[in-house]
Each structure stands twice: as structure tokens, then as C-alpha cells.
Amino acid sequence: MINVTKSYLPDLDEYTTYLKGIWERVHLTNDGPLVRELEDQLRDYLGVKYLKFCTNGTIVLQLALKALDITKEVITTPFSYVATTNALLWEGCTPIFADIRPDDFNIDPDKIEALITENTQAIMATHVYGNACRIEQIQAIADKFNLKVIYDAAHTFGARYNGQSILSYGDLSTCSFHATKVFHTVEGGCIVTNDSDMAEKLHNFRSFGHKNDTYFSIGINAKNSEFHAAMGLCMLPKVPELIAARKMRFEFYDRQLDFTKIYRPSILPGVDYNYAYYPVVFDSEETLLRVMDALKVDHIMPRRYFYPSLNTLDFTFAPGSATAQPCPVSEDVALRVLCLPLYPDLAETDVNRIASIVNMVVASVPEIV
Numbered sequence: 537m538i539n540v541t542k543s544y545l546p547d548l549d550e551y552t553t554y555l556k557g558i559w560e561r562v563h564l565t566n567d568g569p570l571v572r573e574l575e576d577q578l579r580d581y582l583g584v585k586y587l588k589f590c591t592n593g594t595i596v597l598q599l600a601l602k603a604l605d606i607t608k609e610v611i612t613t614p615f616s617y618v619a620t621t622n623a624l625l626w627e628g629c630t631p632i633f634a635d636i637r638p639d640d641f642n643i644d645p646d647k648i649e650a651l652i653t654e655n656t657q658a659i660m661a662t663h664v665y666g667n668a669c670r671i672e673q674i675q676a677i678a679d680k681f682n683l684k685v686i687y688d689a690a691h692t693f694g695a696r697y698n699g700q701s702i703l704s705y706g707d708l709s710t711c712s713f714h715a716t717k718v719f720h721t722v723e724g725g726c727i728v729t730n731d732s733d734m735a736e737k738l739h740n741f742r743s744f745g746h747k748n749d750t751y752f753s754i755g756i757n758a759k760n761s762e763f764h765a766a767m768g769l770c771m772l773p774k775v776p777e778l779i780a781a782r783k784m785r786f787e788f789y790d791r792q793l794d795f796t797k798i799y800r801p802s803i804l805p806g807v808d809y810n811y812a813y814y815p816v817v818f819d820s821e822e823t824l825l826r827v828m829d830a831l832k833v834d835h836i837m838p839r840r841y842f843y844p845s846l847n848t849l850d851f852t853f854a855p856g857s858a859t860a861q862p863c864p865v866s867e868d869v870a871l872r873v874l875c876l877p878l879y880p881d882l883a884e885t886d887v888n889r890i891a892s893i894v895n896m897v898v899a900s901v902p903e904i905v
């Protein structure tokens with residue numbers, strides 16, 4: 537069986553060496569030495585100023601909203617994993633969906649301004665598939681209307697824009713270290729800021745809002761454990777070679793697929809990509825379903841990602857409204873996009889096999905221009 541992704545696992549002996557240290561220290565969680573070591577190494581690797589290692593890529597979105605005091609309307613993307621919208625709703629904010637660009641499926645900055653009201657406090661955008669949003673344009677709108685910018689950068693580990701980690705942009709930027717991501721700690725995530733006071737605030741928020749007997753604020757439990765940090769420490773040195781292996785498979789697909797019938801979203805100039813996903817777009821949902829059926833016969837499981845468009849989920853409708861906020865581009869793309877299997881040890885023969893099945897199914901559909 538070939539799944540859309542396969543988690544990387546480090547050498548077991550290497551992980552066991554870290555476990556022995558944990559057994560000696562009996563310091564299992566609460567800002568332990570491995571958590572601190574991982575945070576230091578991540579800061580160095582990513583070249584970011586402050587970074588807090590947390591339990592997952594969803595709670596860090598919630599921390600971002602709390603830390604910036606966002607409680608009202610947030611302009612966000614309908615084309616993301618549901619966690620982006622859920623974080624907003626869970627924190628009592630109102631998601632206002634701006635449609636996406638048809639070329640790369642990131643939020644369309646030209647759609648944002650018309651949605652701004654006196655209740656708008658922030659823009660929360662996702663760098664879809666690890667490709668950067670139109671960062672300068674979004675920042676210009678935020679500056680003009682005095683809005684905060686939060687990036688769900690869950691896909692961007694190891695990706696850079698204009699020579700800097702994509703995680704370094706926005707007021708706050710978050711990443712997921714879930715087992716399916718380019719870099720993982722089994723479960724985990726981080727939040728990145730350039731501001732030392734904000735870093736301190738997030739540090740306190742992450743551990744119930746207090747240090748020993750000093751209580752600073754409300755807080756939550758978002759700190760991660762020594763066991764998870766150990767996985768990250770084993771994995772981080774391997775990231776460059778894992779990304780290189782992804783790139784090689786990505787380029788195999790590029791060579792093997794027949795692009796007269798399908799296309800893949802573009803990557804913004806200036807992005808040094810991490811090859812997190814291999815999305816392809818078909819002419820119709822019908823073709824996509826036929827491709828999925830054909831792959832399934834060979835036990836190949838791609839993933840509809842993202843699907844459905846988040847604005848169409850009834851719990852995301854504007855308060856008091858019985859219908860979706862319209863986002864025609866996102867609704868259309870979500871029906872037609874499929875992520876093909878991509879992971880560092882996917883065999884070249886499997887890439888060829890997947891590509892020929894896709895080519896065979898789409899051979900009968902009209903060319904797209």
C-alpha cells in the first residue's frame with residue numbers, strides 16, 4: 537500500500553540514546569533540557585528570532601489569536617486544513633473568507649480589502665503546500681488598516697522566501713510538527729515571533745500562565761515533552777537530505793506526468809521550496825474520482841487536500857447566515873485537486889507507476905488550456 541505520505545522514523549538506537557538520558561534525569565516534561573535544546577537548534581536551522589515548541593500545530597494558532605487579543609472578525613482563507621478555521625471558531629472569532637488565487641491557491645490579497653469592516657482585527661492566511669503567500673501585499677493591507685497578520689505556516693518547514701525562513705514573516709507564524717509533515721516530532725508544533733516580549737508572553741501562555749508561584753495571566757497547557765523533543769532532535773539533522781529526496785521524486789513526477797490534461801499550482805518566484813506536497817488539478821471532479829478509483833486498484837492512496845473548501849462547512853457560515861460566504865475559486869479547486877503520494881523513500885518505479893495510471897485515466901479527457 538502506498539499512502540499520500542509516510543512518516544520518517546530515525547534510527548531506533550539514536551532515539552534510544554535520548555531515552556536513556558531521559559531515564560537518568562527523570563525530567564519528562566515542563567521545559568526540559570531536550571525541549572530547550574530542540575528550540576535552540578530549530579532557531580539556528582530556521583534562522584528565526586524566538587520560537588516556542590508546543591504540543592501541536594493547532595494550539596499554536598489559538599495561542600497566536602489569544603496573544604494578539606483577537607476576538608472579532610478575521611479575514612482568512614477557505615483553502616486550508618480545517619484546523620485553521622477551527623482555531624478561529626474555537627477562540628470565538630468570526631472567520632471571513634477571502635477567495636484564493638487561481639494560480640497557487642493562496643489567499644488572494646486583492647479580495648481582502650473589500651471584506652474589511654470596523655470589526656476586522658487580523659488576517660490569518662495559510663502558506664498552502666509550503667509555497668509563500670503574497671507576503672508584501674498582505675502586509676501592506678495590514679499596515680493600511682492596522683490589522684495583525686498571523687500565518688498558518690504548517691507546511692513551510694525548511695522553505696524560504698527571499699532567503700529567509702517563511703516562518704519569519706507576519707506578526708506571528710506557526711508550524712505543525714505532526715507525523716505527516718516534512719519535519720515532525722510525532723505530535724508537535726511551534727510559534728515564531730521576532731519580539732522578545734511576545735516570546736515571553738507565549739512562554740507563559742504555554743504553561744498555564746504562571747511560573748512557580750507567580751501568576752501572570754490566563755494560560756493553557758501547550759508545552760511539549762522530552763519524548764517529542766527527542767524525536768525532533770533525531771530528525772532535524774536529516775531534514776536537508778529528506779528535502780533533497782522529496783525534490784528528486786517531485787521532479788520525477790514533473791517528468792512523467794502528461795501536463796496537457798492536468799496542471800499543478802505554481803510556486804512563487806523567490807521561494808526556495810521544501811517539496812512538501814505534489815498536488816495536481818484535473819479538469820473536473822469526475823476525472824479526479826476516476827483517477828482515485830484507478831489508483832486504489834493498485835493500493836495507492838492519494839489525498840484530496842484540501843477538500844472541501846472550508847467556507848462550505850455549515851459551522852463556518854457567518855453568524856445568523858444559512859449559506860456559505862461565496863469563494864468560487866476555492867470551491868472549484870477543492871473539487872479538482874489531488875495530492876499524489878510524495879515522501880523521501882517513495883521508489884522511482886512507484887512514481888512512474890502512479891504517473892502512468894494518472895496519464896492513462898486523463899488521456900480520454902479534453903486538453904486544458
Ligand SMILES: *Cc1c(COP(=O)(O)O)cnc(C)c1O
Pocket residue numbers: 591592593594595616617619620662688690691712713714724725
Ligand atoms: C497539519 C496542519 C495543521 C494542524 O497541525 P496539527 O499539528 O496536526 O495540529 C494546521 N494547519 C495546516 C495548514 C496543516 O496542514
